Amino acid sequence: MKICRAKEENIDAIVKIMDEAKQYFKVHDIPQWQNENGYPNAEDVEGDIDKCGAWIIQDERQVVGYSFIDVYQDPNYAYIEGKWLNDSSYVVIHRTCVENAYKGKNIASHFIEKAKDICKEKNVHNIRVDTHEKNISMQHLLGKNGFVKVGIIYVEDGSPRYAYQLVI
Numbered sequence: 001m002k003i004c005r006a007k008e009e010n011i012d013a014i015v016k017i018m019d020e021a022k023q024y025f026k027v028h029d030i031p032q033w034q035n036e037n038g039y040p041n042a043e044d045v046e047g048d049i050d051k052c053g054a055w056i057i058q059d060e061r062q063v064v065g066y067s068f069i070d071v072y073q074d075p076n077y078a079y080i081e082g083k084w085l086n087d088s089s090y091v092v093i094h095r096t097c098v099e100n101a102y103k104g105k106n107i108a109s110h111f112i113e114k115a116k117d118i119c120k121e122k123n124v125h126n127i128r129v130d131t132h133e134k135n136i137s138m139q140h141l142l143g144k145n146g147f148v149k150v151g152i153i154y155v156e157d158g159s160p161r162y163a164y165q166l167v168i
Contacts, residue, residue, distance in 0.1 A: 003110050006045065006054035006066065013063035014045050014056065021097040032132035035157065040095050048095070057110055067096040067111040071122050077163070082151015085165045090126035091115045096138070112145045116168060125168045130161035
């Protein structure tokens, strides 16, 4: 397994994985990524690539996971019901998804390790993530990697998300 920056030629493979994740959420009654505008989609990935925050995990040449990871002040994190552990800069992890055939193989933990590496490179000591209350697999991933649930934030459409933080 290798983690590297996503390129434009990876977009179709990334969107395929995102579509699998949307279907997985739908089947498991998780309303995350179930909106009429198709979020997340190819345009979101293109924007992530433009921001240099698009990361993929490859098994040989096949893309098996995707995540946006970067130092980014997420406007959705400005208001929280609860309290962030501190107000310092942070790396954010968003749009994490893994191909169905690779679920349960600890692939997503590689993205958390990459976020830690970015923290070290940029002299940032925090990682923030949010997820839907029904997304138990993501909550489990965050818990086993040392994240602390700190409250609830609201995304653009007004729906709540559990907020997590890891201090490095």
